[in-house]
Amino acid sequence: MIGSTKNKKTVGITGASGALGKELTKLFRQKGYKVIGFTHSKTNYEINLESPNEWIEWECGKESTLKKHLKKIDILILNHGIYNLSRENSNYENSIEINALSKFKILNLFEEIAFKNESSIKKEIWINTSEAEILPALNPSYEISKSLIGRLVSFKKNFLDKDSKKKLIIKKIILGPFKSELNPIGLMSPKFVSKKIYDLANSKSYLIIISPNPFTYLLFPLKEFFNFLYCQIIYGYKS
Numbered sequence: 001m002i003g004s005t006k007n008k009k010t011v012g013i014t015g016a017s018g019a020l021g022k023e024l025t026k027l028f029r030q031k032g033y034k035v036i037g038f039t040h041s042k043t044n045y046e047i048n049l050e051s052p053n054e055w056i057e058w059e060c061g062k063e064s065t066l067k068k069h070l071k072k073i074d075i076l077i078l079n080h081g082i083y084n085l086s087r088e089n090s091n092y093e094n095s096i097e098i099n100a101l102s103k104f105k106i107l108n109l110f111e112e113i114a115f116k117n118e119s120s121i122k123k124e125i126w127i128n129t130s131e132a133e134i135l136p137a138l139n140p141s142y143e144i145s146k147s148l149i150g151r152l153v154s155f156k157k158n159f160l161d162k163d164s165k166k167k168l169i170i171k172k173i174i175l176g177p178f179k180s181e182l183n184p185i186g187l188m189s190p191k192f193v194s195k196k197i198y199d200l201a202n203s204k205s206y207l208i209i210i211s212p213n214p215f216t217y218l219l220f221p222l223k224e225f226f227n228f229l230y231c232q233i234i235y236g237y238k239s
Contacts, residue, residue, distance in 0.1 A: 009121075012073035014038040014106070015080030016052055019180035020128075023194035024077060026050045031198075036073060038066070040080070060098050063105040067113070075124045076110050077173075078103045083142050083182040092141045099145035103127055104152050107170075111156070114168040124169040126201065126208065127153050131174050131216045134223060154224060157206060158231035173197060174220050176211030187212050 011028045015021040016037030025035050029050060037052030039045070045055035056069050070076065081099045084091045107125060114123035132143050133150035150172070157170045178193045179186040188210070196210045207224060209217055 008032055008034060009074035010034045010036060010072055012036045012038060012070065012076045013052070014076075014078050014103075016055075017041045017043075018079070018182075019190040020178065020193060021079050022050075023190040024079070024197065025052050027194050027198055029053075036069065038069075038080070060102040063102060063109060066106065067109055070106070070110050071113055073110075073123075074121060075126070076106075078106060078125065078127045081128070081130075081145075083137075083139060085139055086141075092144065095141040095145040096148060099142070100149035100152065103149050107153070107156060111168055115164065117167060122167060122169050124171065126171040126173055126197075128173040128175060129153060131176050131211055131213065131220070133174070134219060135213070135216065151227075154227040155231065158228055170206065171201065172207055172224075174207060174209045174211065174216060176213055176216060 011033045013021050013024055013028075013035060016025055016035075017039040021037070021039075025037060028035050029052075034054075035052040036054045036056060037045075038056045038058055040059060041057070045051070045057075047053070047055075056066070058066055080102070082095060084095065107127065110123065110125050114125075117123060127149065129150040130137070130142075130146045132139075132146040134147065137143050137146070153170065153172050157172070160168065160170070175193060176188060177183055177186040178188040178190055180190060193210055197208055200208045200210070207220055209220060211217070
């Protein structure tokens with residue numbers, strides 16, 4: 001959880017050059033944190049008071065190259081993704097690779113680092129899955145990819161044992177539509193969403209839900225509860 005900045009933590013943000021990534025970066029910098037920004041962008045990276053302290057360029061499929069950078073991070077926010085309306089098969093493949101498998105690979109890398117961490121400070125990873133995980137987004141490839149990463153994160157969280165929970169905190173960020181280049185008609189502003197994420201992160205809750213849709217606040221906790229029960233059944237069967 002977010003704590004005092006006397007012992008300043010390092011925050012890593014993927015998709016740092018996007019609308020929400022920029023606002024999260026700005027907010028964490030204002031609060032006194034060091035921010036490492038991960039981006040696919042090929043443009044030059046300006047360093048100023050509202051930018052990441054350090055930029056890391058990377059690409060999906062080469063997540064293993066990030067390991068040395070992930071070791072520096074206390075709180076990792078997986079925020080990257082694409083939203084493409086094309087019906088081509090390649091779009092489904094890209095959506096699944098970028099929105100789901102890439103995040104899962106980084107989650108596994110960070111988990112491995114956390115379990116070997118000797119510090120008394122827990123590592124944290126927050127994964128932006130979106131309410132499209134179970135609600136329509138008028139984009140089948142996006143919905144499929146978000147459903148996949150959402151399910152993977154739920155399983156990962158529920159299969160942590162007691163010792164693992166002492167090393168790693170997993171949080172799932174469920175966002176409704178916000179304004180960005182990918183969604184110019186989003187109902188929420190990235191600034192509003194980033195502030196709510198920051199404020200809600202101190203909660204003990206695994207879910208960080210920010211949406212104008214009241215059904216989201218009902219459906220997602222129910223979904224996670226049934227996922228929990230399912231995982232308990234699996235545990236019971238294995239034992």
